[in-house]
Amino acid sequence: MVEELEKIIFEVMKRAIIIGATSGIGKSLCGELIRKGYVVGITGRRSELLQSIRDQDPERTYAAVMDVRELSTLGTQCNDLVHQLGGLDLLIICAGIGIFNNELDHAKEEETIRTNVSGFACIADWGMRYFKDQQHGHLVAITSVAGIRGNGAAPAYNASKAFQISYLEGLRLNAEKSKLSIQVTDIRPGFVDTDMAKGEGMFWISTVERAAKQIVDAIQKKRKVAYVSKRWRMVALLLAILPYPLYRKI
C-alpha cells in the first residue's frame, strides 16, 4: 500500500533538467527545485561533482555527464536523461563560460562561442522540439545583464549573452504561434557569487541561494524576462539607453 502510494506520488511529480548544474547557479537551482518537489536531472562535464550532488538525494536526482560543445550527441543524451526521469516539464539551460580576453586570443573566444552560442542553441532547439511534441513545457535559460552592451575585456561573452537573449525571444514567438502551452523564460542575473564571477568592480552581488530562490519564483510565475536580483532591471534599462561616449567611461 505504502509502495503503491509512493509510486503514484512519484508519477505526479514534475520533472526538470538543468544543463550545467555541477556548480554555481545550476547546482543551487537543483537543491531549490528538489525542495519544491521536482525530480531533477543534472548535467555537466565534471562527473565527480555530478555524483556528489546526486548522492545527497539519489531518489530525486539523476545525472548525465555532458559537454554542450559535442553537438552531435546532445539530443541523444538529453533523450536518455528524460527517459531516466520519466518525462520533462522544465528545461533550464545554465551551462556557460566567460573568459577575460583583452589580448583577443581567438581560441578563447571560440570556446565561449561553442559553449554559449552553439551548445546553447542546440539544447534550446532540442527542448523546444520536445515540448512541441508533447504540447507543453517550460524552457528557461540563464542569460545575463551583460548581454545588453559590448565588453572590451570579454567580447565573446557579452555577444554570446546578446545572442541568447535574442534567441529566446525568437523561440517565445515561435511557441506563441503554435498556440501550445509552452513558456520561455529569460533569466538575466547581474552578479552572483560563483566561480565565474571574478574580477573587479562588482557590486550588488547575490548569493547563489538567493539567486536560485528568485529564479524559481520567476519560473513559477511564468515570467518572460526576470532580473536577478530585481534591482538589476534598473541597471539594464540604463545600460540600454546610455550613449556610447558615457558607456565607454564605465
Ligand SMILES: NC(=O)c1ccc[n+]([C@@H]2O[C@H](COP(=O)([O-])OP(=O)(O)OC[C@H]3O[C@@H](n4cnc5c(N)ncnc54)[C@H](OP(=O)(O)O)[C@@H]3O)[C@@H](O)[C@H]2O)c1
Ligand atoms: N555568476 C554570475 O555573476 C553570472 C551573472 C550573469 C549570468 N551568469 C550565467 O549563469 C550561468 C551559470 O554560471 P555560474 O555563475 O553558476 O558559473 P559556474 O559555477 O562556473 O557554472 C557554470 C556551469 O556550466 C557548466 N558548463 C560550462 N561549460 C560546459 C560545457 N562545455 N558543457 C557542459 N556544461 C558546461 C559547468 O559544468 P562543468 O564545468 O562541470 O561542465 C557548470 O556547471 C552561466 O551561463 C553564466 O553566464 C552568471
